[in-house]
Amino acid sequence: MTPEDLVRLRRARDRMDREYAAPLDVTALARTALMSPGHFQRSFRAAYGETPYSYLMTRRIERAKALLRRGDLSVTEVCMAVGCTSLGSFSSRFTELVGETPSAYRARSHEDGAAIPPCVARAFTRPGRAGPRAAGLG
Numbered sequence: 800m801t802p803e804d805l806v807r808l809r810r811a812r813d814r815m816d817r818e819y820a821a822p823l824d825v826t827a828l829a830r831t832a833l834m835s836p837g838h839f840q841r842s843f844r845a846a847y848g849e850t851p852y853s854y855l856m857t858r859r860i861e862r863a864k865a866l867l868r869r870g871d872l873s874v875t876e877v878c879m880a881v882g883c884t885s886l887g888s889f890s891s892r893f894t895e896l897v898g899e900t901p902s903a904y905r906a907r908s909h910e911d912g913a914a915i916p917p918c919v920a921r922a923f924t925r926p927g928r929a930g931p932r933a934a935g936l937g
Contacts, residue, residue: 800842807832808846811839812854819858820882825851859883860896867905874901 811832815823828851829839843851859881866877875886878901883889893901 800845804834804842805846807834808839808843811843811851812847815851815855815858819855819862820880822882822884823855856892857896859889860893863889863893863901864897864904867901868909870905874905877901 811828814828814831825836825840829836832839832842834842840851843854847854849857863877863881866872866880867874872880874890878886878889881889883892890901893904897904
């Protein structure tokens with residue numbers, strides 16, 4: 800992979816970070832990276848270790864966690880606010896990455912992390928795959 804490819808991939812990744820709530824698809828992201836959709840998907844996975852869809856969903860779940868911690872929005876409102884259109888898919892992915900349902904996450908206290916600076920909290924609350932594989936056991 801060339802340095803130019805990495806620059807273009809980073810441009811697409813930055814777009815996902817900024818526009819996570821927008822309806823982004825592989826074709827639009829590939830256009831941002833000036834690549835064909837197939838080449839973009841393969842290159843993105845090689846560079847970042849996950850598919851563009853997985854990366855985008857992780858960003859959406861990160862934002863959803865922040866909105867759920869606030870507690871002023873319903874799970875459905877959070878789902879729509881982060882760009883997901885299916886509550887069932889959102890809940891399944893949230894549970895897969897966080898290890899608990901969005902409702903359970905919203906319901907529990909988050910006061911213990913209130914004093915932690917956001918930049919540190921983000922590193923420790925980044926969603927990852929729940930289960931034995933995530934813990935290095937699989």
